[in-house]
Amino acid sequence: MATTQIAEKTGRSSTMLWFKQCQRCEGDLYLDRDMYGPFVACLQCGYYLTDTQVKTILATGRLEPERKEGQMKEAVLVA
Numbered sequence: 605m606a607t608t609q610i611a612e613k614t615g616r617s618s619t620m621l622w623f624k625q626c627q628r629c630e631g632d633l634y635l636d637r638d639m640y641g642p643f644v645a646c647l648q649c650g651y652y653l654t655d656t657q658v659k660t661i662l663a664t665g666r667l668e669p670e671r672k673e674g675q676m677k678e679a680v681l682v683a
């Protein structure tokens with residue numbers, strides 16, 4: 605009876621995990637979705653990523669700190 609429900613749950617496509625990417629506790633992040641759409645949260649501490657962070661981790665596979673200005677300045681100086 606309950607097998608169809610289980611099959612539906614386990615058959616959900618593309619559950620993604622990012623290990624040790626939580627910026628708060630270095631825990632594991634997972635991708636899920638609810639009625640509001642996809643979200644990424646931490647398994648260990650329940651931290652929710654912002655929309656910007658979700659886009660970043662989906663695009664690059666990791667959460668880059670948004671501090672690249674220093675590196676860009678160095679590149680400009682070298683050039």
Ligand SMILES: [Zn+2]
Binds near residue numbers: 628646
């Ligand atoms: Zn965490």
